[in-house]
Amino acid sequence: MRDLDIVCQLRERYSRLVVGVLDDESVERMRNRPPLMPLDERVRLISHVRGVDQAIVYPAAATSLPRSSAVFAIEHEPIPPEVPSPVRLTPRCESSCAALQPEKVRADNQAVA
Secondary structure: OHHHHHHHHHHHHOOOOEEEEEOHHHHHHHHOOOOOOOHHHHHHHHHOOOOOOEEEEEOHHHHHOOOOOOOEEEOOOOOOOOOOOOOEEEOOOOOOOHHHOHHHHHHHHHHHO
């Protein structure tokens, strides 16, 4: 939910959103364990999130991004050393996106049940 909220917040501010999916090596180095999902599945999953224009493997494909691109990371999460500085941190907060409000999600789920 937190990550979807961040996507929603960024879409409200920017016309294009490219999400970097960490490669397996970066995940292992940061989490001290292998990723739970294979890289290709993670990229496919992120590319289907509403509001995401493109998913890329990070850091490998980051060189194809325009130099003016802003890089965001979630506050208090580990940041891989490959991430260029400065990194602008997006604070964790309650969703400001109406579609992600817990009451709305609960109501939608009850309507389906």
